[in-house]
Amino acid sequence: MSSESTPPKISPHTSGSRWYIASYVGNSIRKHRTRFFSLLIGIIIGVSLVASIFVWTDTGTQVATIDYFEANLYQFGIQQIYESPVESQLIFDVQNWFTEQSAYQDSDVVYHSVGLLNATNWNSSTPYLPHPYTKGIKDFQAFFVENSFLHRVAHQFQFTGVFELSPGECLVSTRVIKDAETLLSQTITLGSVINVTIATIYDDPITIGDLLPLNITNLLVVGTYNITSNDSVLYRSFRGTARPNYPVSGLERIFGWNDGIIMQYNQVNSTQRDTLTENSLFPKLLVQLNPMEVSAVGLESVPSVIREIQLDLEYQYPQRLAVEGEDQVFLLEQYIRAYQSRQTMAVIALPVILLSIFLTIFATNIFLSGRRSEVAILRSRGASFRQLYAAFIMEFIIIGIIALCLGMFLSLFIGSLIPASVGFLQFDLGIFIQFFSNVRLEPLTWAIAFVSCLLPPLVFTMIYVQSFLRTEIYQAMVGTAPPVEADLGVTIIYFIGGVALLGFLIAMVLLLPGTPLISIMQFAYAIAVWALLSDIGSRIVRQIMAGVTRGFRPIFGEKTFLFEKSMRSRRHRIVPLLLILTLTFSVTVFAVVEAQTVQDNVITQVGYYVGADIRIESSPIPHNRTSEVLSIPGVASVTPILSTTATIGPVSFTIYAIDAEAYANNGNWDLTSTVGENPYTVLHYLQNTSNGIIFPQTTAERLGRGIGNSLDITVHEQGGGVSGPALFRIVGLGHSAPGLGYFDPDDPNRPPDSTNGFGFQAPQAFALINQNFMVSRNMNNTRLMLASISESANIEDVQLQINNLGFPSAVYSPMTFSLEDAYPEGYLFNRGIVSILSIGFLACVIISIIALILFVGIIVTERQTEYAIMRAVGSTQRQITAIVVGEFIGLILTSFFVALILGFFFSWILMAILLNLFPFPYIIPFQLGIPLLLLLLVLGVVLIGMSIGTYIPARRAGRTNVGQVLRNL
């Protein structure tokens, strides 16, 4: 020993080195790698789940807005109201008004009128209307535009040839070409020369002569076109009208871009234009707003900003303008509203988020507890409370920052994956890319992720570290005695408490009104009870397993003795492990069942509203045209639903006349459709009572009538005239009917948020009577038919063929019904739920496997001495591995069964709560969808994953180095 290294004097009053903290943190993260990664992954999962919901909704809002601006080159299509005196200048005043608005970007004026193809073929006294096509008259909408307009909108059209014009040239829509061929046998192709006549009066032209034709001859066809988007403002500003073109046909759509010819603006000279404007050549102003300006206040308020501009405009020019564009804004608003209702989405992810918070806390616990003695050693060497506390907090902050950043990064992907979900665990790449390329991460998302995923473990770390820095160094170094077993009384009280809270939950769900706020609170409470019951369940499982193994001791010998001992002594580890396992399995059940339930219910509810396999809507036609439908292969049966109005005193309602037997067979009935007896019986009564009526239950109550009572009803003619009184007998009371919706639209049972039953809800209260009643009174017209198809039929084929019959205005089928078009908000919501559930499920599996490896790992580490002794007294590596794997698989299986019960129960109760949050017009009670096969498959995979998860640490247990472990004794 040389005297050179006499240490500098260390003052007893100074604190230690600040630098040491940093070096310690770096070192300890490196040395506790597994725990570090578990904690990291736990937090990452939590963060990415929470954040992805917000990323998704923020991005969704942006994508919806971008889509809106992309689909709608113009925000407004403005024209003078037809009825008002024509002012040729008005539209240009409006244009000037717009140029002064800050949000204004650009505008185009399109002149349009009615045109006739080759009108010179007829003499001027030929009647024009009705049914011009019968006479071979082809009319169309004529457009006069600038080339700048054509260039701007070209991408919204499909065309051959060119999409620009010089005087003397025109662009012809494919529909006009087709009609010219069939009506006039005139073939129009690129390069053809055509003659058109522009109508010069608007009001009621009776004869061709009334149109006072302006002839434009020798137009060269330089392009043929079709507009592609059919719901843009551009399209809908010229959406045309509907008219029967032939006496036998129903309404057909005519005019609009797709039934038109486009000519150059200067094709009519200015004098012509001015005279025409007074009569029939209308200017339409198409206005483009600046997306940047409109969204300056925030994407959420784009719809209201646009709407406000429209209100300003209408205030400026009251009652003089017809403005197109509102529908598109409304659609955008629906999307945005759906995205902004994300609290509800977050609520659904709550079980998984809770699980990841549990994991982070347990992982933190394990991360720290193993270092109790390490800290004691450091303290005995002079490390102060402050140094160590700062080190741990810093360590956590480092982990937290890494996890937060990685989690956020991950959430960009997951957030883009949510909208791409097309089913449980199925995704659409295109939507994913669309979202991912527009992905948005807002400051609020960071804040929420921090508060929900980092704060709990941080607070836990602070408290925990304090606690073990407060224990005396010596005590910490030798370790504390295991906590004393809680006595049975406490467990029983705990159990009773849990059951009481559960009872309270059920009572609350059944009794409280389902307002969104109450529902969200109920949901949160339910999750808390769920966690609590899982905890109670875990404790009971542990106790039971310790007891059961004791019972098996005579059979299995000392292995069970060891297991029993370990169940007792590692209680503080076993219970959290069981808890996580129980929660995982039950959340898995929840995710699978709930996703299935939501999907099933969309189909059932839509099916009920649509009414049957196929629903055919049309303008009024004779009911015997059902035979045309029936002749189509694949259609099994079809029944018309005749309708007229009726009154009982002041009460007016609709009467639907049906073939009761056919309706019973074709309609998608539900047991709750009718009151008391099942719908089939009720319909059977109707069938057998010629003056029977099925009456809305609510109206019957109001009138003080019931089953068997008779009703004096004034039935009106289908046209409106009074047909005369009739005496009916009530054979049954109803809540709702397939295809028609609620018997009484004011039914108090209707969910407040239901949106007209996707457009299928009958507009006013109705009753059902026998078809014969109306037919006998010569009321033969129907507007609705319900058909069923044979099992082998291809639904899309059948639908198309029915459509091709000509008379249907719309043909629906639940199978091909597009919820997205009919009801974007509900559609988004359902999709969101299903994808959050499937992503949540994946997270859940990852969490549980990490938890398992972590817990089994730590238990194995803590029991090394035990294994070493077992090895020393002659157990083989393999035996020990087997014992450990066996132990944990036993635990996994037991918690699995507890979880099944919890999972099903909470799927049911949470679904009941969620129904109040669905912006969804459910009409028949929801059914829990239990996809047994999928569930078995999923749980099987999870079980296998977990078993493999135990094997890794178990093998380590087997490899315990006897010499090294026992040397330390």
Place this chain on the structure above:
Amino acid sequence: MTVPNNLISGLIKEEEFAEVPENLVLMAHDVYKIYQTGEIETVALRGVSFQIFQGEIVAVVGPSGSGKTTLVNLLGGTLRPSAGQVYWSNIKQDIAKLDDRTITNARRGFIGFVFQVDNLLHHLTAQQNVELSARIAGLPKTWREKRSTELLEAVGLKHRTKHIPAKLSGGERQRVAIASALMNNPALILADEPTGDLDLINAEEILDLFKELNEQYGTAFLIVTHSQLIASKARRTLELRDGIISGTHDAGVHLKQLERTRVLEVDNQDRLPLPENILRELGHPRRFQVQVDEGRIVLTPSIIEDAVAVEVRLVTCRICGKLVASNRVTCPNCGTAL
């Protein structure tokens, strides 16, 4: 080295701390320690008082469970006494009531530990472990490296500096622990059975190292030991039994024949523990007649066992808490000697 008599006997009151002699390093005064484990209370120390002076080597001996480890931890401030004071001369205060931070700051350069349990960090190399306390104290790196290398060389581990504890033998680990304790050149080394794992030659080397430090820097040592070798080098040996100092020995103690050098001290509660071996020889008498005879105290076992004398009282077992008849030698429940 002269030591004031009143200090040796521990008859010192708190208010007299100001007058403690210059060369006092550490002093325990009437220290009690009661462990609480659930419902069970264990009295590990029951009124222990003694002092350590600069450059002194004090050995502590006693049967297992007598409270040696507890005492070491109380002195080093890693455990708080249930009652009594522990005086540290570097801060001239009783540490029993100080907060953890002050104690930690004061301990950094004052006390070096060699614990009975493994007190090395598993993920640091031998050299890093030795350097640890200096790093925590914030001492310069070059000095740290030099000093730790020297210390490892001194304990004979020059070739093991880069090894982590798991790669070292028990004896080697113990020597790393000793080197670590010496790192900051503390005024007092508290060593709890440091030679437990060491073979004889090693022990000799370590002792030489201790001796050298002792002479060079005046480092004081309190060493809990079962080793005759160490005890023989001690200037003083304290005998601990059932949580009290049951005897002291001057230099030249023989662990096999403690009774030859044992001096009994009346503690500051006027208690005088009787040596166990003598009681055993006499057949564990529970009662004595006391006479003073020409300046000597004569204790005569009371043989007349009248009815009152044999009346059996119930006492509480200090380990398991069961009530036990006072005439029993061991607790029938847990086997502890009563």
